[in-house]
Amino acid sequence: MEGKENFIRILAFSAGPALAVIQFYLENEIIRKNKTFETYLNIDKHKHLLFHEYIPTIPCCQCKILSIAAPRRRGCLVQRQFFELFNASVNPIHELRTGNKVNEHCICSMAAKPSVEVSNLDISLLSVIIHNCCYDSNTSKWIQEIRDVRNRFAHSGDATLDKTDFDNTWQKLETATLNFARRFGQVSVRMFKQQIDQIKTYSINENRQQLIDIIQESPELNHSVNGMSEQNRITREMLLTRMDEFRRSTEQKFDGLTLKIDNVTAHITVEVEKFFREYREGSTTNAVRQITVATQVDSSCFDEEAVARALDNAIESDIDRQSRDREKFHVTKVERNCIELELVAFPDVFKSPQQLQNAIKTLVRQLIVAGEIDTNDSSDIYIRFKVKTPLTTAEITTISSVFWYKKLRSYSNRK
Secondary structure, X not given: OXXXXXXXXXXXXXXXXXXXXXXXHHHHHHHHOOOOHHHHHOOHHHHHHHHHHHOOOOOEHHHHOXXXXXXXXXXXXXXXXXXXXXXXXXXXXXXXXXXXXXXXXXXXXXXXXXXXXXXXXXHHHHHHHHHHHOOOHHHHHHHHXXXXXXXXXXXXXXXXOOHHHHHHHHHHHHHHHHHHHHHHXXXXXXXXXXXXXXXXXXXXXXXXXXXXXXXXXXXXXXXXXXXXXXXHHHHHHHHHHHHHHHHOOOOEEOOOEEEEEOOEXXXXXXXXXXXXXXXXXXXXXXXXXXXXXXXXXXXXOOOHHHHHHHHHOOOOOOOOOOOOOOOOOEEEEEEOOOOEEEEEEOHHHHOOHHHHHHHHHHHHHHHHHHOXXXXXXXXXXXXXXXXXXXXXXXXXXXXXXXXXXXXXXXXXXXX
């Protein structure tokens, strides 16, 4: 029994925090360049490099600038993987053919899919993108160590692991994961270390609820589970139960964000009160889902009663996805005690770091107007968010990206 539990814990680690920290690393590389993932993939150099991971031996129109293709070159992407990222060329005007043979491909009209998200990528795709678009010898080493563990155990026919092998493998995974986390500071290290320790110490029980949902929610876990032999069905179910356990998280606090609008400085903090939960993209549950955010606002530069009265007029009691702005926070309740608000947001707000930043800016401007604050005068507003609704791992990543990265520099906007 111990051997099976050891096996489950290693798979949970490799498909959970070890994968998440690589996704988090790539998200932050994208944010550093002020890009969305779609525009990041559409950078000419990135698109060119990734195309030749798919078709390594035949040149493309961009090879006139930088030749990459070579007769003996080997690529790392198969057709299915490449077209997870990009749409096919619509009008390949530069394509050169001899009969049915393509001598030169055209990638000019090839574009990244708008729907593509870092949180949906497995470790193989993440590895290829990072290696080509933001190469670093240390990160490449850490990714390879995580991949080695994942590949070894995801397709293992014998779902057991003795203590010595477990300890050595665990140490390898933990070192690689926390090395990644250190790139973003000690808050990141603490969060990933907490998740790692939970996986190592949590009990594995026989509760098998939500197993089907969990398989569908996690592509990486789905690959791992389906790679096991049929004889290990019980172990497979235990693994899924274990993954459901470690996805739950206790209250998590993040670093603060400073946002300036002219001479008004908003100091914003956020904490997530409830554990993660996964929802299938496009599912009915996710389509109607609303995220509640308890919010405290404090400032010495406005009359709290006047602000509360102004915000009373902005209260929206019936929040309907079809008729409301899906990319902002909606005020549903105002309490006259240090201005306590209840906000509701649709998942769209947490879909990307840029959308979350925009929603926060819109809320700050709303508070400035309600408080009749003169933005030419120096003043401070303190905003404390507490998210009361369970979030998905992708939404947690969005919050992490905004609040962990933004601690490195203030976000200014003078428009």
